[in-house]
Amino acid sequence: MNKLICIILLLFISCNQINTRNLVSKEMTAEKLLGNINYQAICYGGYRTQTRDIIPTVTELKEDMLILSAMNIKVIRTYNVHHNEIINLLKAISELKETDTNFEMYVMLGAWIDCKNAWTKENPIHDQESDRNAIEIDEAVRLANKYPTIIKVIAVGNEAMVKWATSYYVTPNIILKWVNYLQDLKKHGKLSKELWITSSDNFASWGGGDSEYHLEDLNKLIKAVDYISIHTYPMHDTHYNPVFWGIKENELQLKEKEKIDFAMLRARDYAISQYTSVVNYMKSIGVNKPVHIGETGWATLCNELYGKLGSKATDEYKAAQYYNLMRDWTNKIGISCFYFEAFDESWKDSANPSGSENHFGLINLQAQAKYMLWNAIDKGTFKGLTRNGKPITKTYNGDEKALWLDVKTPNKVLKN
Template sequence: MNVLINYIKVCIAACVIIGCSKKETMNVNKSAAEILGNPDYPAMCFGGFRELTRDSVPSVADLKEDLNILSAMGVKILRTYNTTGDEQVANLLQAIREKKVEDPVFEMYVMLGAWVACDIVDDTAVHNQGNLKWIKSEIDEAIRLTNEYPDIVKIIAVGNEAMVHWQGYHVAPNVVLRWVNLLQELKKEGKLPEDLWITSSDNFASWGGGDPIYHKRNLEKLIKAVDFIAMHTYPFHDTHYNPHFWLRPDTDTMSNEEKIKLAMHRSVDYAMAQYQSVKNYVSSLGYENKPIHITETGWSSKTNDWYGPKGSKATDEYKQKLYYEEIIKRCEEQNITCFYFEIFDESWKDDRNPLGSENHFGLITLKGEAKYALWDLVDQGAFDGITRNGYPVTKSFNGDKEAFMKTVLPPRTLEIIESE
C-alpha cells in the first residue's frame, strides 16, 4: 500500500511540474520595450483580405493559415491598421490566442492601429478637426481589444499616415495628440497595461524629417507624448516623385544586374537617410533617447502605372528581394525594428486595376506563391505542409529564375531623362 501511495505522489508531482512548465511557456509575455529593436522579433505589416473588397472578411481559420506562414518565416510582430468596420483584427487576435493554446512555444504580438481621419463639413475636408465619432469608436475598440488580449497587443498606433499633407484625410498634429494623451492617461490610471506603448504611425516628413512646414509646436508635444516614433519611408514611390537617387549614371559598361543592384543599394541609403532626418529633428528638440522604428516600408513587384516599364522601371520581384533583404539587414545592424510592408498581396487596394502597384507589395501572392525574396525558404522546406486558400506555398514563376529575370529592367540614365 505504501508503495502505491508513494507512486501516486510521484505521479501527482510530475503532473504539477509538467503543468507549471507548460503554463510558464504558454505565458511568454514580453513588453513592447523588449520586442522593439530586438532582431529576434522580426515584424511585418499585415492584411489578410483575399478578395476584391473588404466585405469578405478572413475567418479565424483563414488567419491561422496566415499565422502558420508568418511563424514559418520567424515573424513575431504584426502591424494592423483599423479596429472597426470589419472583424479582421478581432479575428486575428482570436486566431493568435488559439494558436498559443495549441502550441505552447508560439509567439506573436500585435501593433494595433486605430484609424484617424479629418472631419468633412459640407463636402470640405476640415484638416484641423478629426471625425470625432469615427475616431472615438476606433480608440474605444482599441482599448477594449488591448484589455482583452494584453498578452498579444503591445502597441497602439493612433492613425496611419494621418498627418502627412498628401493624404486627403490628413489631420493636424493636435488631433492625434488628443488621443495619444488619452491613452497615456489610461495607462497611468491602470485602465490599460502599464507596459503598453503608444505612438502614431506616419510618414517621415510628418515626424519633422522633411519640409519645415511640419515643424509645429503640437508636433513637438506629440513627439514628447509618444513612447516611440513610428515612421514610414518609401523609396519605391519616390522613384517617380523624387527620382534623382534612383536614376543611374551613365554606366553602360556594367551589366543590367549590376546597375539594378547599385540602384537598390541607393534606395536603401535613401530610406535610411529619411530615418536619420527624423532622428536629427527629434534630437534637436532634446529627445535624443526617444526610440525610432520604421513601421512601414516596402517594394511592389508588379505594376502598370508610374513605376513600371513606361515609368521609373522600379517594379519586379528581383528588386523587391534586394530591397527586402538589405533594408532588414541595415535595420537589424542599428537595432531598428522594420515592419516590412507587406506579407500578402491584397487586391482590394486597387480593385479597378488588377496590375496596380498597390495590389502587389506582398511577399506572397493570393495563390500562395512565394515571390523571389522567399524562394530560399521554400527550398529549405520552411513552408512544407502549409497552405493558404487551399494552395501550397510554392515559388512564383514556377521557380524559373530565367523567366522572371526577363521582366527585370534597369533604371534609365539621368542623361536620358534630361534629354526628354
Template sequence: MKKNYKIFLIACISVFMFACADEPITEGEEISGGDEVAGFTPQPIATGDFPMARNGDTLLGNSDYLAISYGAWRTTTRESGANVPTVAQQKEDMKILAAMGIKVIRTYNTQGFLGLDGISNTENLLIAIDELMAEDSNFEMYVMLGIWIDALNSFTDEEVVHDQESAGNALEMAAGIKLAQDYPEIVKVMAVGNEAMVHWAPYHVAPKIILDHVKTLQALKAAGTLNKNIWITTSDNHASWGSLGSGSDYDNDDLKELIATVDYISLHTYPFHDSFYDEGFWLVPEDEAELTVQQQVDAAMVRATNFALAQAADVQKYMLDLGVEKQIHIGETGWASVANVNYGDAGSKAADEYKQKAFYDAMRTWTNEFGASLFFFQAFDEPWKGDANNAGDSEKHFGLIDIDGNVKYVAWDLVDTLNNAGLTRGDVSAFTQSFDGDIDSLMETVSAPKAAPVNNEPQEGEFVILGTTLYSGASAFGWEDTAWAGINTDTSVLTVATDPAAAKDWGWGSAIGTEGQTEDLSNYTQMTFEIRGVTSAESVFATFQFSVGYQDTMGGEFGTNNFVRFNTAGYELTEDWVKYTIDIADFNNTSAAGLKVVNSPFAIFDLQGSTITKSSIEVKNISWLE
C-alpha cells in the first residue's frame, strides 16, 4: 500500500495576487507545524524607530509589503558604460514588480558601475522610483540598499588579505550614505556587505570590518545625519550569523558585538546549494519509493523548506543565547529553474520551475506567518551571472521572469495582469507563460530525486545477490548482447533493457554472476526480490512474457536455467515495485545437484519465443534465504 502524505505543496492549485491585493504572489497550503517544526521563538515586534511605509505601516515583516532581490542587468556582461541599466529601463522593471505586488526590493552595490552620464546603476534605480512616486501618488517601492564590502586585493591576482579591506569599501560607504540622505522616503534599510563574512567567499572580510562600518552608520543615524527610521544590518550566510553554534570557526567576540549592533539579522539560506553537498538529501527514502514522481518531488521540497527553516532557527538560538532579542528576516533565498552542472540531471536534479515554485510558495507562507520579510532571489534572470560560456549555469536562472519575457511557473497567473496593464520590458512587447502555460510540458522537465540505496544488512541465513552492492566478484551482463544489463550505483537497481532487434533465434537473456565461479546454495530454500517494468506503454506488460530465476552448470555447455514465468502463473510485471518471495522448489528444472553449482544466482531471460517488447525491467533487493 502506498504511503499517505500530507503534502502542502500542491502543483496545480496556486492563487496569485493581482495588483493592489494584500496577498502573496502565490499561496500554498499552510506548512504543517509552522514555527514548531523549526523550533522558533516568536518574532519580536519592532519598537522605537523602525522602517515605515509612506502611510506609517511597519515595512519589514509585513505581508502587505512583499520583498524581492533585484538586479537590473539585461546584458551578458556587467560593466560601466552603455550596458548600465538606465532610468527608463528600471522604471519598466519597477512597474512590473509593483503589478506583481512587490513593494520592497534589495540591491547590492552603490557606485561600482557608472553609465555614460557618470551616474551609477543604483542611483538610476532610485531616480526611477522617485519619478514613479512623483507621477503616481499611489505608487510605492522601498529599497534595502546594499553596500558592497570586500577584502584587500579581492578580484585581483594578489593574495587576498581578509583582515584588511579594499580601498573601494570607503567609496561604497560614502555613496551609500549620500543615497540614503538624498532618498530618505525610498531607502529604508542599509546592508553593509553581501555574504562578506562567510568563509567560502573568496573576498570575505573579518567580522571586525563589517562591525566598524555598521557602527559608523549607527552613529550617523544617532546624530541625525541619516533618517532615524532607517535600519542598519549586514546580509550574510546563516553560518556567518552563528548557525554552527558556539565553538565554530564563526563564533567570536566581533560577531557577538555585531549581532548586538545591527538593527536586525538579514539571513541567507540556500537549501538549493547546500543540499548538493549532503549525499543523502536528494535521494528518495525507501518508504517513499512507491510514490509518484510528483509526490516524491513534493516530499523533497518539504525537506528543502525545513532545511532552510532549521538554519534560521539555529541562528535565532545563537542570538538568543547571547541575550539578544532582535528580528530575523530572510535577506536572500532562492531556487534556480535551470541547471546543467551540479544541480541538474547529472547532479542533485534540484533545478526546475516546479521546484522553484514549490520552494517560493512554502517560504512565502512561512515568512508571512512568522512575520519576516523574504527577499526572494530574484526578480529577473540576469545573463551576466555565472559562467559566461555556459548558458545553463544555474546562476543565470534564479529569476521569476526570464530575459525573453517568459514568466515562470511561480507567476503564471500574473501574465494577464502584466499584459492588461500594457507593461513591457525592453524588446519584450508582451509577457508569456513559460512552456506556453502547459503544465504537462512543464512536468516533463521535472526529475524526481534518485532512489536511495537500500541499506539492509544481510540477515542470518541470507545470501545477498544485490543489496547496496553486488556480492563479491559479481557483475551484471547480457547474454551474447541480446539484452543490456547494468547496475545503477546510486540506486542499487539492476536494469535489464530488452529490444526485439537484439534478440536471436534462441531468444534473449541476462544474469548476475561471477565468471568461472559457482556458489553452493543448497542450504537455501527461497529467492526474494523486488521488480517493476519501465516502458512508455503499460499495456505491453500483459503480453510481455519472460522468465526469472537462476542458472547452474548442470546440463551441458550452456548449463541449466531454473525459472518461473512472468505474466503467467500469477507473477506479474507492473509499473509499481512488487516484492516476490519464491520457493526454490517452484523454479522449473531445480535439482539438488544443480543448487551446489550455481554460476548465476539471478537471471532474467526468455527462451520460449514469446512476444518481446522494447522496454526495461528493474530489479532490486535480490537475495536467497535459508
C-alpha cells in the first residue's frame, strides 16, 4: 500500500513539473527573450546543398538545433515561409521539446515581402506589391497560431525597404500595411497579444542614414512595430564606404595582429554608430521603444570585393574578432544580436563557391567550427553532437599558424 502511495505521489509530482515547464514555455514572450543574455540569438538556414530544392530533413534540423542549444543560442531567425524548411524546422523543435521538457528554442519568423514584378524580366514596381505577400503573411499567421510556444516574433520582410535591393524592394507603406494587419489580428484575439511584430531591415531604411528614407510612412511604421530590427554590415562597407577600414598612421609600427585588432575595433564602432543613428532618428520623432540587431556578420572567405584581392576583410581571424566584439557589446547594453549566420549555406551564390554569401556561418559545411568557436571545441561544448553524422571539429585542424597564412592586413593608410 505504501509503495502504491509513493508511486502515485511521484506521478503527481512529475506531472506537476511537466505542467510547470509547459507553463514557463507558454509564458516566455518576445519581451522577455529579446535583450536577455541567457537567450542568445542567431540567423538560421539549414540548407546543406547548392539549391533550396533539397529541403533539410527533420533529423538534420534537430542536429542543428542541438548544436545551437549547446552554444546557448535559444532564439533563431528565419526568412520566409515559402519553402518547406520552416515546416520541418518547427516539427524538429517541437519533437525536441517533447523529448526533453527543458529544451528551449524560439523563433523570429520571417515573412518575405516583394514588390510587383520582383525577380522577373519585367521592371519592378516598387510602390505596388507582389501577390505572394498575402500568402506569406497568411502562412506566418497560421504557423504562429499553431506553434505559439515557439514563434515569438513575426518579421514582415527582410531588407525589403532598402533601395539597393533593386530587384524587389517596396515602399514603406506596403510594410506598414502588413504590420498594421498583424497588429489588428492581435487586438481582435486572432494572434497572441504577446507576439511581437517588426520588420527587419537595413539601418538606413529605419531612418539612420540618408534623409531620402525619412518619410511619413516610415515614421508611422516605427510607431506601429513592437520593436525595431536593424541590419548593420561593416564588412560590406570595407569596400563601399571604407572610412574606418585601414591602418592609422600612428599604428604602422605595430605588429600585424595589433594592426588588425585596431581595425576590427573600428569596424565594431562603425556598427555601433549605425545602431545609434537609428535610435537617434526614432527618438527624434517622439518614439522610444526597443531596438535590436536583426542581422550583422562577417564572412570568412571571398574571392571578390572583400577578399585578398579587395579590401582584405574576410578571413577567420577577423570574423572571430567581429563576432566576439559584437556579442560583448550587445550583451553589455542589453540588446539582442541575431548574428548572421549559424552555418555556411552554399545555395546563396551557387555559381561562385568562393563568394562571400556562402561563407558567413560559424560552422562550415564539413561540420568544422571556425576560429570563433575553437574555444568551444576545447571546452567540450559539442561533445557527442554531430552534423550530417560528422563530429564538430576545428577548421585548419586547429592549427592557428596555418590559419594566419590566410589573414591579410588592410593596406589603406588612415590619417590619425
